Amino acid sequence: MLTGKNIVLGITGSIAAYKACSLIRELVKCGAEVQVIITPTGKEFITPVTLSTLSHRPVISEFFTQSDGTWHSHVDLGLWADLMLIAPCTAGTIAKLAHGVADNMLITTYLSMKAPVFIAPAMDLDMFQHPTTQANLQLLQSFGNHIIQPASGFLASGLEGKGRMEEPQRIVATLKDFFFQAHEQEEVGANQDQLYHKQEEVGANQEQLYHKQEEVGANQDQLYHKQEEVGANHHQEAHDLAGKRVLITAGPTYEKIDPVRFIGNYSSGKMGFAIAEECLRRGADVTLIAGPVALSCSSAIHRINVESSDEMYAAAVSHFTTADAAILCAAVADFQPLHVAEEKIKRHQDDLVIRLRPTHDIAAALGEMKQPHQRLVAFALETHDEEQHAIDKLHRKHADFIVLNSMCNPGTTFISDDNQITIIHQQGKKDYAKKPKVQVAHDIIDELALLL
Secondary structure (H helix, E strand, O other): OOOEEEEEEEEOOOHHEEEEEEEHHHHHHHHOOEEEOOOOOOOOOOHHHHHHHHHHHOOOOOEEEOOOOOOOOOOHHHHOOOEEEEEOOOOOHHHHHHHHHOOOOHHHHOOOOOOEEEEEEOOHHHHHOHHHHHHHHHHHHHHEEOEEEEEEEEEOOOOOEEEEEHHHHHHHHHHHHHHHHHHHHHHHHHHHHHHHHHHHHHHHOOOHHHHHHHHHHHHHHHHHHHHHHHHHHHHHHHOOOOOOOOEEEEEEOEEEOOOEEEEOOOOHHHHHHHHHHHHHHHEEEEEEOOOOOOOOOOOOOOOEOOOHHHHHHHHHHHHHHHOOEEOOOOOOEEEEEEEEEOOOOOOOOOOOOEEEEEEEOOOOOOOHHHHOOOOOEEEEEOOHHHHHHHHHHHOOOOOEEEEEEEOOOOOOOOOOOEOOOEEEOEEEEEEEEEEEHHHHHHHHHHHHHHHO
């Protein structure tokens, strides 16, 4: 009942914010589109990067984006949504909702919301039992909001009682029941209207009315089968990598000069981590070899942390033998110092020369190892003659396709949340528009799924 539904998920500053990850995953698995709005204090408990990766949409927190001034319209969100869910919802936010204190993006969106609103409180037992909180909840309920009562159990304070946010699976089940009941009521109303008009048309002719009712039943059966087909197609895409082992490299490598300095690059790892989460969402067994980055990933992903190109090479060669596919997204250093100083190099060396040697070519090594059933995807970041260099790399590295990035596209590649790619393979190329990296990951895995 959630397929195709647009859901605004509000997250507030509660320790229960970590449950939002499971909640988003459950909603997306059920076919819903999820737009996260998080309060400023909510970001202290969970990062927007994690939420954006899971929801496949940029997270909204402020009224406008600081970097480019893009305005986030709470009015448009209120019209877009089929339902708003605030989970977890703190006592402070409950008070603001009840009394219309519109001092952040979440509250203004709530005040503009045309769709039903569900609220899942999360707080300590004394706060939940306080007459003020109970009065505010009753006031919100009188406005037509739906309260998902918290569960009893062990709380962050160390006490035990009622105040734990309800578990994500139960919340999703509540939303499903709501849409199911609404759908049933709509069907009953529609059938009653249709029957009324048919009776007006046929009058006392009961036989004609009987045939019309048979037609209505056939149309309902046809609609049901269409919905089954849509659900089956969505399930097929969501699990098209089931049973496949995918190896992914992400982030930069650091090549030591001395104990405190290194040769590196600006890679943030965001593209590789988004690809890893997308593969996991579609059923794959994912191994992620990550260079030194400040990113987190799902606990279901087998993460191997490395620092140097030598460490990444060893891990990639070791794990590729059991993989069905490898996606080499990491920005591996091409050169490393020939000698690493044992102590910090002092500034007084005016004519310091650092001799470099090439690092291991991971893509070439895996290309040589590749078996007929295995697939290899390599990335190419170029500044000039992009396509020619990418085609050359495709052949030299024995890759199945190349994901081409370009430094000529502003606001993409390193550090950015967006990317713009071209996929190049033996049969030609596909150009894609600039979009968030979580959506770029979906495009890349669509291409890989066709090969697997």
